Amino acid sequence: MAVKKLKRGVALVGAGMTSFGTFPGLNTRDLFVQAFQEMRASVDKGFDPKDIEALVIGNYSSTMFEGQNFMGPYVADAVGLTPIPASRVECACASSGLALRQAIMTIGSGLADVVLVGGLEKESDLPIARVTDVLATASDSVYENPAGFTFPGLYALLATAYMHRYGATPETFMKIAIKNHENGVLNPKAQFGARIADIMASKQKSAAKRGKPVPQWDSELDFLKDDQANPAIAWPMRLFDCSPVSDGAVALLLVAEEIASSFTDKPLHIIGYGQGSDVPTYERESLTSIKAARVAAEQAYATAGVKPQDIKVCEVHDCFTIAELIAIEDLGFFKPGEGHKAIAEGLTSRLGPRPINSSGGLKSKGHPVGATGAGQVVEVFKQMRGEAGPRQVPGDLNLGLTHNLGGSGMAAIVHIFERRQ
Ligand code: COA
Secondary structure (H helix, E strand, C coil): CCCCCCCCCEEEEEEEECCCECCCCCCHHHHHHHHHHHHHHHCCCCCCHHHCCEEEEECCCHHHHHCCCCCHHHHHHHCCCCCCCEEEECECECHHHHHHHHHHHHHHCCCCCEEEEEEEEECCCCCHHHHHHHHHCCCCCCCCCCCCCCHHHHHHHHHHHHHHHHCCCHHHHHHHHHHHHHHHCCCCCCCCCCCHHHHHHHHHHHHHHCCCCCCCCCCHHHHHCCCCCCCEEECCEEHHHECCCCEEEEEEEEEEHHHHHHCCCCCEEEEEEEEEECCCHHHCCCCCCCHHHHHHHHHHHHHHCCCHHHCCEEECCCCEHHHHHHHHHHCCCCCCCCHHHHHHCCCCCCCCCCCECCCCHHHHHCCCHHHHHHHHHHHHHHHHCCCCHHHCCCCCCCEEEEEEEECCCCEEEEEEEEECC
16 A cells, blocks of 8 residues: 655644533534633643634534534634634544544645644434434445444444354453443543442442332443343443443644644644545445454554554544454454453553553543544543543553544544654
8 A cells, every 4th residue: 555645744732622421401512612612721832713724523413413404614603713714524423533634634735734623413402212313324324224223233233243253252342341431430521430330339229219129230240241230222232332322522723743832842743644434334244343444544554654562542433342342453453353352351451551442432431423533532632641630541652543433334534643752
C-alpha cells in the first residue's frame, strides 16, 4: 500500500465534552455549547474564537432523533461562530471520527489553520423501540433490517461467530463489561459511574427496601450470568454487553502544527490517520474480524511510522463487548483468536500491559453515537497529557490511538496521536 501523507502536520490543542447520559430538556446545540466551553478552558494559553476558520461536526441522526436535519450553521451559531464554513458529516457511529478526519484534511491541505471539530447526538427523547429503529437505519435496509436485525442482533452475529471459531465463551464478554465498568467509575463524565458490584449491591438494597426476596450473587460474573439481572438482548449479547442509549457532545480544537505552541506547550500531534469501509455482514468472508478496521489501522500505522506494540493508550469502539474483543485483534495488539485469552488474563485492564478503554469505553462512559469518536479523543488527550486524574494510566504515554466504528463495521476510522515533550 502506498503511504500518502498530509502536506503539513496537524495538532490537537484543546478538548472538552459534556457528561454522557440522558439530559431531558436539552438539545444537541445546548450540549455542544457546554462542550465548547470546556474545550475553550482546556487550551492552556487561551485563544480567540474569532481565530476559528471552520467547523466540522459529526452527527448521525438528529434528523430522526430531534427533527433537525440541517445542522452545521445552527451549531456554529450556537457558539457564535457564523459566518465561518460549518459542515456536518455522517458516518453512523463513526460520524465524529470522520469529522476529525475531515478537519485534519482541511488543515493538512492548507485551507485553514484553526478548525473546530464537534460530535453530538441526542437519543433519549424517543422511546427505546424508536431509538432501536433509528439506530437500525445504519444497517443494510435491503437485507439486514428487513430480516429483523437490530444492532444488538448484528453484533450478536459476530459474537457467535467468534465463539464458534475460537472457543471463547460468554464469560469473555462479561469480563470486558466488568473491566469497563471498573474504569468508568473513575470517570466523572461516564453515564454508568458504578462497578458491577455496586450495581448488585444497589439492587439487593432496593429489593430489601421493597420487602421483596433479596437476590444473592457470589460474584460479578454470577450476577452477569443471572438471566433476570442481566437478560439477553440478542444472545449472547446481554444487557451488560450493550452500550446504553445516550446524549452528549464533544468539542476539539485542531491547529496547524507550526502554530500549536501559541495555544499550548503540550500539543498532541496527529501523526496517524486511516479510514476503511467494508461490505454488509451477509457478504463478508469472515465475521470474526472487521476488514474496515484492519485497513484503517494499517493506514494509520503506516502514516505514523509506528507499530501496534508502540501504542501506550488506546480507546476502542466497544458498542457491544464483542466489538472490543475484535478491535484489539484488528489493531494488531493480539493475534486473531488470542484476544479472548488476553482478556481472561486481565492484560487489557487499566493497570495491565495493554490498557484498553481507560475512560470506561462506550459500555460504561456512554455512546451518543455522533459524539463517540470525538469523545474517545478527549480521553486520549487527557491521558497523554497526564490529566486523567484517578484513572490515569501509568507510564510515559507518548503514543495514543482511537478506533471508531460505523454501523456493523461498514466503516472504521483510526487516529494515532503523539506527545513530543
Ligand atoms: N448496560 C447496563 N445497564 C443498562 C444498559 C446498558 N447498556 N441500558 C440500560 N441499563 C439499565 C438501566 O440503568 C436500568 O437499570 P435500573 O432498572 O437498575 O434502573 C435498566 O437497565 C433498564 O433501563 P432501560 O433504560 O429501561 O433499558 P432499555 O431496555 O430501554 O434499554 C438496551 C436497554 C440494551 C436495549 C439499550 O441500552 C440499547 O438499545 N443499547 C444498545 C444501543 C445501540 O445499539 N447503540 C448503537 C450501537 S452500534
